Amino acid sequence: MDRWLIVQKKISVYVKNKNFTPSSYYRVIQYMECLPDEKILIREAIPDELYQNYINRNSKKIFTKIPINLFYYFYITVRIIYFLIKDVIDNPENIVISKALVPRYSIKPIMYLLDNLTKKVNLIWDYDDNILENRQISKKEFYMLEKNSDHIIVTSDTLKQLVDEEFRKKVLILPTTDGTLKIKNIDKIIENRKSIFESKIVIVWLATSGNLVHLKEILLEIDRFALITKKTNKKRVILKVICDKPLLEKTENVEIENIKWSRSIVEEEFEKSHLGIMPLIENEFTKGKGGFKLIQYQLAGLPIIASDVGYNKSIYNGEVGVLVKNKEDWTDALIKTTCSKKVWEKYSYNSIENAQLNFSPETNLKIWKEILK
Numbered sequence: 595m596d597r598w599l600i601v602q603k604k605i606s607v608y609v610k611n612k613n614f615t616p617s618s619y620y621r622v623i624q625y626m627e628c629l630p631d632e633k634i635l636i637r638e639a640i641p642d643e644l645y646q647n648y649i650n651r652n653s654k655k656i657f658t659k660i661p662i663n664l665f666y667y668f669y670i671t672v673r674i675i676y677f678l679i680k681d682v683i684d685n686p687e688n689i690v691i692s693k694a695l696v697p698r699y700s701i702k703p704i705m706y707l708l709d710n711l712t713k714k715v716n717l718i719w720d721y722d723d724n725i726l727e728n729r730q731i732s733k734k735e736f737y738m739l740e741k742n743s744d745h746i747i748v749t750s751d752t753l754k755q756l757v758d759e760e761f762r763k764k765v766l767i768l769p770t771t772d773g774t775l776k777i778k779n780i781d782k783i784i785e786n787r788k789s790i791f792e793s794k795i796v797i798v799w800l801a802t803s804g805n806l807v808h809l810k811e812i813l814l815e816i817d818r819f820a821l822i823t824k825k826t827n828k829k830r831v832i833l834k835v836i837c838d839k840p841l842l843e844k845t846e847n848v849e850i851e852n853i854k855w856s857r858s859i860v861e862e863e864f865e866k867s868h869l870g871i872m873p874l875i876e877n878e879f880t881k882g883k884g885g886f887k888l889i890q891y892q893l894a895g896l897p898i899i900a901s902d903v904g905y906n907k908s909i910y911n912g913e914v915g916v917l918v919k920n921k922e923d924w925t926d927a928l929i930k931t932t933c934s935k936k937v938w939e940k941y942s943y944n945s946i947e948n949a950q951l952n953f954s955p956e957t958n959l960k961i962w963k964e965i966l967k
Contacts, residue, residue: 603966604686605629608637608677608695611645614838616802617722617770618692619857620886621747624773624955625962626690635686637677639670639695649803649838671696671704678707688716688966691739693723694731705734712742716967720747722770724882726756740764745965749884750905756882766961769909770886772893773955775861777946780895783865784942788935791868794830795823795932797848798867798896800860800887803839808880808901812873813843815924820847822929836863864894868938869915869931873924874901885909892949897941899927909953913944 609618626634640648651662674695719739725731740761747766754765799809820831831848835841840852870891874880881904888898888909898915900906910917916927
């Protein structure tokens with residue numbers, strides 16, 4: 595019998611937001627939901643009712659943005675101090691921390707409580723971005739977490755290298771995957787996609803709004819592909835943008851369909867799409883990105899086209915789509931992937947096979963159960 599059915603462990607899980615932050619949910623929360631929940635305490639820095647305002651705070655005018663940012667910083671700080679005090683008193687067996695407790699800078703009381711608590715418990719620290727490069731965490735908090743952690747979970751060797759060599763033996767590399775994406779009867783879905791393929795090609799881009807800059811970078815190439823497709827095959831090209839904010843750019847040939855992101859809508863939209871894209875502008879931060887969207891696309895049996903950057907290279911196996919080195923090559927990559935039903939279908943089946951073999955959520959869950967003592 596599974597030991598989790600016999601012995602329930604007390605686990606405190608620190609995340610920014612459990613429902614709307616992808617790294618929180620897909621890296622941590624989805625696995626916690628598979629364990630006995632009565633002993634799992636979710637410590638959210640920002641609850642749902644405030645989260646939408648939080649992510650929109652930097653779009654405000656400068657004279658309102660500063661006080662709003664200060665409000666959220668102090669709100670998160672007070673909330674985290676309260677949770678840490680509770681855990682120091684309650685003494686859970688396990689602490690899980692996603693990325694950082696407080697963005698950018700942790701004050702001394704938090705550092706003291708964090709150090710005191712994490713020296714006494716089994717600490718698992720997870721991050722899936724270069725959180726030092728984009729200043730999601732202070733160097734002091736990063737050092738304390740790498741020193742006090744029992745296990746550090748990251749998505750790639752690039753992120754492993756951020757950890758001091760002294761502590762790298764603690765690091766586990768786990769890809770981000772999606773246990774909620776349950777694509778049933780893939781043969782039927784691919785047949786339905788083939789019928790749509792007769793009249794249009796549907797490209798899907800799924801990401802948070804902070805990544806829209808990467809999509810805008812290749813929009814002209816997608817539009818050029820749409821023009822070629824219209825002239826040669828008399829097909830429409832649809833670009834589905836599944837995001838928390840819309841893509842407001844104007845295009846001449848590709849039809850942009852903005853879809854408000856929700857976890858429940860992803861599977862439905864994937865079923866009616868032909869391929870998934872993940873463009874990235876190469877820099878130190880994007881080299882550390884975990885390629886989660888490419889894994890989601892493949893779990894749904896979608897061919898992928900992705901920039902040849904960072905962990906994308908590891909997800910791509912040469913048979914699931916096209917890896918693009920230069921911005922100007924995106925049009926050719928789209929043409930190659932959709933040049934015929936036969937080619938497209940081969941990529942589709944290769945994608946789901948690669949995902950099931952290498953990016954299984956069940957495999958990740960087994961590892962989480964092993965490290966939660």
